Amino acid sequence: LINNVSAAEAFLATYNAEASQVSNRYAEASWTYNTNITEYNQEIMLKERLAADKFSQEAAWNASGYNLTVMDATMRRQFVKIMDIGTAAQTNETKLIHLGQIESEMETIYSTAKACLAPEKCLPLDPDLTRIFTTSRDYDQLIAAWKGWRDATGPKLKNLYTEFVTLSNEAVRNLGHADLGAYWRSRYDTPEFEADVQALFDQLRPLYEHLHAHARRRLKTIYGKDKFPSSGHIPAHLLGNMWAQQWSSLVDEFVPYKGKPSLDVTPEMVHQNYTAEKIFHTADNFFQSLGMIPMPEPFWNKSMLKKPTDGRDVVCHASAWDFSNGIDFRIKQCTDITQQHLETAHHEMGHIEYYLQYKDQPLVFQKGANPGFHEAVGDVIALSVQTPEHMKSIGLLHSVSNDTETDINFLMSMALQKIAFLPFGFLIDQWRWRVFSGDTKPEQYNEHWWNLRCRYQGVSAPVERSASDFDPGAKFHIPANTPYIRYFVSFVIQFQFHKALCDKSGYIGPLHRCDIYNSTEAGTALSEMLKLGSSKPWTDEMQNLTGQAKMDAQPLMDYFKPLLEYLRKENGNDYGWDPICPDLTPTS
Numbered sequence: 001l002i003n004n005v006s007a008a009e010a011f012l013a014t015y016n017a018e019a020s021q022v023s024n025r026y027a028e029a030s031w032t033y034n035t036n037i038t039e040y041n042q043e044i045m046l047k048e049r050l051a052a053d054k055f056s057q058e059a060a061w062n063a064s065g066y067n068l069t070v071m072d073a074t075m076r077r078q079f080v081k082i083m084d085i086g087t088a089a090q091t092n093e094t095k096l097i098h099l100g101q102i103e104s105e106m107e108t109i110y111s112t113a114k115a116c117l118a119p120e121k122c123l124p125l126d127p128d129l130t131r132i133f134t135t136s137r138d139y140d141q142l143i144a145a146w147k148g149w150r151d152a153t154g155p156k157l158k159n160l161y162t163e164f165v166t167l168s169n170e171a172v173r174n175l176g177h178a179d180l181g182a183y184w185r186s187r188y189d190t191p192e193f194e195a196d197v198q199a200l201f202d203q204l205r206p207l208y209e210h211l212h213a214h215a216r217r218r219l220k221t222i223y224g225k226d227k228f229p230s231s232g233h234i235p236a237h238l239l240g241n242m243w244a245q246q247w248s249s250l251v252d253e254f255v256p257y258k259g260k261p262s263l264d265v266t267p268e269m270v271h272q273n274y275t276a277e278k279i280f281h282t283a284d285n286f287f288q289s290l291g292m293i294p295m296p297e298p299f300w301n302k303s304m305l306k307k308p309t310d311g312r313d314v315v316c317h318a319s320a321w322d323f324s325n326g327i328d329f330r331i332k333q334c335t336d337i338t339q340q341h342l343e344t345a346h347h348e349m350g351h352i353e354y355y356l357q358y359k360d361q362p363l364v365f366q367k368g369a370n371p372g373f374h375e376a377v378g379d380v381i382a383l384s385v386q387t388p389e390h391m392k393s394i395g396l397l398h399s400v401s402n403d404t405e406t407d408i409n410f411l412m413s414m415a416l417q418k419i420a421f422l423p424f425g426f427l428i429d430q431w432r433w434r435v436f437s438g439d440t441k442p443e444q445y446n447e448h449w450w451n452l453r454c455r456y457q458g459v460s461a462p463v464e465r466s467a468s469d470f471d472p473g474a475k476f477h478i479p480a481n482t483p484y485i486r487y488f489v490s491f492v493i494q495f496q497f498h499k500a501l502c503d504k505s506g507y508i509g510p511l512h513r514c515d516i517y518n519s520t521e522a523g524t525a526l527s528e529m530l531k532l533g534s535s536k537p538w539t540d541e542m543q544n545l546t547g548q549a550k551m552d553a554q555p556l557m558d559y560f561k562p563l564l565e566y567l568r569k570e571n572g573n574d575y576g577w578d579p580i581c582p583d584l585t586p587t588s
């Protein structure tokens with residue numbers, strides 16, 4: 001082993017320069033493919049992926065020649081991360097290439113899928129099917145869109161996914177990980193991570209159960225009681241979203257006090273001729289008001305902020321890109337002019353702000369403190385943006401009254417975005433971790449998926465499902481192989497961050513009405529955390545910002561306390577559902 005620290009430093013300097021180049025090349029090829037899905041672009045992207053994987057393997061091999069015990073903590077942390085190369089650890093080149101092909105094939109199938117509602121009427125997810133779910137209240141039209149999308153994705157993906165699992169597990173076992181799920185959980189670097197998220201979910205279940213009961217009651221008045229199974233589940237296609245994961249599009253139906261002005265700013269955005277650019281400038285303006293880093297020139301020149309109209313296929317699921325050269329950062333979003341896309345724009349720009357803040361860190365530290373941190377940044381800003389006061393200040397709401405009824409209505413609108421999401425954010429990787437560990441066999445994929453959906457989310461399939469279906473494949477993150485527990489973590493910690501920043505901004509009052517706009521104190525505190533990237537354990541960074549070194553659901557519970565009191569009163573004992581799925585065979 002090499003004991004010479006200056007040799008180790010020289011190795012790191014070389015690694016950082018070379019790895020940034022390799023990372024930039026792969027990002028460019030991946031961007032070209034994601035914004036113009038063709039076989040040729042897929043082939044180029046896969047060649048660059050193989051080159052990047054081989055570079056990682058070589059760097060890991062060279063790094064393993066250094067004696068870590070003679071290094072300081074920061075240098076050792078870099079070497080450990082250089083050697084933690086995930087599925088690139090597959091030494092059999094044929095299998096390495098095959099894994100890349102399968103992953104890009106799954107993402108292509110998902111991103112080019114169309115649901116055929118009638119023989120000649122086949123619609124893509126964005127914007128067409130999404131718009132049906134946000135606007136239609138037609139039970140049968142929603143069934144057609146819900147079933148059509150699953151028919152167009154799942155069956156084509158199931159066998160590819162089975163192969164993907166086998167190849168991925170084999171690769172990470174070379175690094176000593178039990179399976180891909182264990183490798184993903186290791187990024188949180190706390191041995192009791194799985195127990196921690198289970199405990200958080202259990203703590204938050206009453207909030208969700210009472211929101212679910214309220215939603216079910218309101219939906220019964222819209223669709224009729226006979227459309228709802230006696231088990232208490234809500235048919236999964238009635239919650240205003242393809243996956244029932246967030247219910248904001250039903251805010252006008254779900255607000256407790258209907259007489260009040262609508263909180264849905266979508267009509268006003270359309271009325272004011274909002275464009276995608278204006279949506280992103282609104283977000284950029286907020287970050288600048290905090291004294292944080294503005295979007296650099298290449299962001300505006302090179303991002304894809306709208307779905308192309310020249311007929312090419314693109315990956316529409318929104319994402320933020322780091323080209324590892326300190327200046328080129330982009331968002332790819334098929335922006336629609338809606339409140340939900342205004343929120344998504346802040347979410348994606350939060351990623352870009354994080355990239356900008358940590359761009360001078362060594363490459364392996366140019367990551368979130370943990371993946372949940374990266375998902376939380378933009379959402380924290382969006383918690384301020386969505387307050388009635390802020391919406392009024394940017395001209396999207398005209399009347400804001402502070403009476404209790406409006407306050408409860410506002411809390412309901414935020415609960416439809418944040419509380420509704422919790423079981424979904426929790427269950428995706430509960431399912432995937434068992435698939436990777438082998439507890440869930442391919443023939444059980446769909447059954448175990450619906451077991452979790454029925455048990456935790458209280459939603460059920462509106463039509464018969466069969467083993468040839470693969471409903472997990474209808475959600476982007478499964479075919480795109482993007483871990484999901486990060487969003488559950490984010491939805492908890494973003495309220496810890498929000499509370500800490502509100503305190504630093506000197507705000508006094510209920511947490512749900514706090515708007516940190518223009519607070520450079522809040523901006524400085526947030527920037528200091530983001531600048532660290534993953535150079536420190538996330539528990540240290542959480543401690544620095546919030547005074548606590550752990551995930552804590554209390555700020556989220558405090559934020560929604562007035563709403564839970566209202567819902568407990570309204571629901572009495574009429575809440576909850578059977579843990580198992582209802583029997584779908586229609587009663588004769």
Ligand SMILES: C[C@H](NC(=O)O)C(=O)O
Binds near residue numbers: 318347487
């Ligand atoms: C919550 C998650 N957000 C994201 O992918 O950016 C989703 O859309 O499912």
Ligand SMILES: [Zn+2]
Binds near residue numbers: 348375
């Ligand atoms: Zn994100």
